[in-house]
Amino acid sequence: MAKKRIRIDMEDSDGARYDIKLEGNVTRDKVLKIFEMMDLMNIEEEHEVTNMDSVGSKIWNIVDKFFPMGKFTSTNILEKYEDEYNEPVKLSVISTYLSRFSSKGRVNRTRTGREWTYQTIKLAQKQQ
Known part of the structure; x- marks a missing residue:
């Protein structure tokens, strides 16, 4: 090993x-x-202080602001993103960033039926 x-x-x-x-x-x-x-x-974390120039930082801001507790889907993020920033974004783009956040250890990703459900790691640590 x-x-x-x-x-x-x-x-x-x-x-x-x-x-x-x-x-x-x-x-x-x-x-x-x-x-x-x-x-x-x-x-x-250093990337939490970044400005809102990139789509990824905007998506993380939505996750951090609206879903610090509880579970969410990429569709939930899409709705909040468009409300918050008044600009369109594709669901596939949000799904890609959420997948990256999962691989970086920022969110937990679980398969629920036909969709992925996400939860921030901070919350997962406090529940144990």
Whole structure:
């Protein structure tokens, strides 16, 4: 079995840098503890501070603003996106970004019938 290795580089709002490395028997619980520590230190992810120039950042803003708790679908995001930004976007574009957010560990993705249901990781951590 291959040795697992995770590296997390962060910078807080004051400019202090943090470099955390996990090697060996890396479990979900250990990673969750690291995120809890980051939450206690008020370290926010760098991409949460980005401006709203890209479609991806706008979609994440919708997820963060309207669905911090509970589950949602790409159709829910589509409706809120068009209401919030008054611009059209294809459902396939939203689905692609949500899939990317899932692969990056920002949201959980579950198959529900014929569609995908999403939930932010922050909420999933607090429910356990």
